[in-house]
Amino acid sequence: MKDYNKKKIPRATAKRLPLYLRNLTILDTKGVARIKSKELSDITQVPSATIRRDFSYLGELGRSGYGYDVAFLIEVFSHILDSNEESRIAIVGFGNLGKALANNNFRRNENLIISCVFDTNPEIIGKTIAGFYVYSMADFKQIAQEKNIRIAISTVPSEHAQEAIDIVVNSGITAILNFAPDRVEVPDNISMRYIDLTTELLTLLFFDHNYKKTPLAVTS
CATH class of the missing domain: 3.40.50.720 (NAD(P)-binding Rossmann-like Domain)
Known part of the structure; x- marks a missing residue:
């Protein structure tokens, strides 16, 4: 696994990594092998442009037209977040x-x-x-x-x-x-x-009232 310079990852991006990891893990358990940024955006409520920018700080994680390999992303984010350490x-x-x-x-x-x-x-x-x-x-x-x-x-x-x-x-x-x-x-x-x-409840109500057509992921 590549040795990432964690200090170069912006704080805003670092805060979203657990959200990505959680939803990718759920997708993996459902047998989803790859995903595009737009599809991940629909699940996480993070704009697809923001997802691509976040991922760019970690190098080339996907391929144009193909998307991202779910298992590989899980491996990368788990390594960065030390989620495999007790x-x-x-x-x-x-x-x-x-x-x-x-x-x-x-x-x-x-x-x-x-x-x-x-x-x-x-x-x-x-x-x-x-x-x-x-x-x-x-x-x-x-x-x-x-x-x-x-x-x-x-x-x-x-x-x-x-x-x-x-x-x-x-x-x-x-x-x-x-x-x-x-x-x-x-x-x-x-x-x-x-x-x-x-605050979390008010945010949930806001999305429920204004984004009915887009599925929401649990984020906390």
Whole structure:
């Protein structure tokens, strides 16, 4: 596999690569061997010109008139996204959302593994719930290092998110997914992504109202 210079891939393009990979994987399971940018555009809701530009940063991935080989694209994007490498995940906040994420446990990618969960509620700390032992946030750094955690997912409400994220950052973890929409302060070396369910729902309604003729792919 070609050694791609990941730092030269624009951020906007990098954000779309998981979307491409997810939909291409679905197509592969359905027996689709090749696809053109227009067809992929219909599925992902990303303009075909943008898809071709994104792919151009990675070299010659397809051929004019033929399109793209689905299996080859999956191999390329999996390599770039390191999706074939095991990544251990910690969930911070084991309420309803935390439990839902833990129960899903990223079945679409067996290399994304939820290894431990944390909370501050004394009523559940030290108990095994939904198959997960609930650790105290006071022990986050020790447990995260013992279990080689690479990613933290925070489901802590906005009013307590900064305190929780500070603990995660102090443990040495630099990749954080935050389900609280309000921004928190983190050092420049931290890769932070936010998921705002309200924004996602409003976006979904917009597409549902205005793009009825085009099939939508699930993107998050």
